[in-house]
Every structure is written in structure tokens, then in C-alpha cells.
Amino acid sequence: MKPTSGDNKIIRVIRSFFRSLKHAFNGLFYVIKTERNMRFHILLGIIVFAFGIKFDISYFEWTTILIFFGFTVVFEIFNTTIENIVDLLISEYNMNAKRAKDTSAACVLVFAILYAVALCMIFIDDFLELFKIIVNL
Numbered sequence: 267m268k269p270t271s272g273d274n275k276i277i278r279v280i281r282s283f284f285r286s287l288k289h290a291f292n293g294l295f296y297v298i299k300t301e302r303n304m305r306f307h308i309l310l311g312i313i314v315f316a317f318g319i320k321f322d323i324s325y326f327e328w329t330t331i332l333i334f335f336g337f338t339v340v341f342e343i344f345n346t347t348i349e350n351i352v353d354l355l356i357s358e359y360n361m362n363a364k365r366a367k368d369t370s371a372a373c374v375l376v377f378a379i380l381y382a383v384a385l386c387m388i389f390i391d392d393f394l395e396l397f398k399i400i401v402n403l
């Protein structure tokens with residue numbers, strides 16, 4: 267059976283969707299490859315995931331961790347976007363470039379601090395229990 271123009275349109279839409287997906291993954295891999303902080307967030311995420319399983323945290327706690335982890339990673343990606351745009355626009359030293367990069371980095375910092383506080387609130391009891399067991403050994 268011959269493909270109709272409707273079929274061709276669907277194929278074009280699917281191809282364009284996968285092309286966009288490929289570009290988005292290229293962006294993600296670029297940030298992972300170039301940003302040490304991003305690799306740190308991922309490593310921390312894996313450790314937190316392991317602790318979450320070990321201490322059998324609640325559904326609400328998993329959701330909280332997921333939201334904090336997700337936003338920290340997203341802010342790190344945006345930070346890299348800002349850095350690249352600034353470098354594209356200005357190659358020499360410029361006070362506005364400095365402020366743009368510093369404030370963009372501050373977004374990640376503020377959220378990372380809130381993430382750390384949330385992790386402490388979630389795991390503090392489990393860690394205290396573990397500490398007591400170790401001390402009593």
C-alpha cells in the first residue's frame with residue numbers, strides 16, 4: 267500500500283520529535299561532561315536513593331527528595347546555559363557578565379542549601395538510630 271500525504275506528515279512529526287529529543291539529551295550530556303557540580307549532584311542523588319531504600323522512607327519523603335533533586339539539577343542546567351550565553355556575548359572582563367554568572371550560580375547554591383536541609387530533616391532520626399547502634403556495639 268502506498269504511503270499517503272497524511273502518513274508522511276506523521277513520519278515527519280515523529281522524526282522531528284526524536285530530533286528534538288536528541289538535542290535535549292546532547293544538552294544534558296554536555297552539562298554532565300563539563301560541570302563538576304552536576305556530577306556531584308548525580309552522585310549525591312544515587313547515595314540519597316540508596317539511603318532512601320535502606321531506611322524505607324515514606325512516599326511523601328520520596329516525593330520531597332525527587333522535587334529537590336530535580337530542581338537542583340534543572341538550576342545547574344540553567345546555570346550552564348547562562349554561562350554559555352554570557353561567554354558568547356562577552357569575552358573580556360565585564361562587571362555585568364560577572365553579576366549574571368554569580369547570580370545564576372547563586373540560584374543553584376540557594377536550592378542546594380534547601381535540599382541539604384530537607385535531607386537532614388528526612389534522615390536525621392535514622393542516622394541518630396544508626397549512631398546509637400554503632401556507639402552501643
Ligand SMILES: Nc1ncnc2c1ncn2[C@@H]1O[C@H](COP(=O)(O)OP(=O)(O)OP(=O)(O)O)[C@@H](O)[C@H]1O
Pocket residue numbers: 301349356357358359360361363364365367368371
Ligand atoms: N566575562 C567575565 N567578566 C567578569 N567576570 C567573569 C567573567 N566570566 C567569568 N567571570 C567570573 O568568574 C566566575 C567563574 O566563571 P566561569 O565561566 O569559569 O564559570 P565556572 O567556573 O564554570 O562556574 P561554576 O563552577 O559555577 O559552573 C564567575 O562566577 C564570575 O564571577
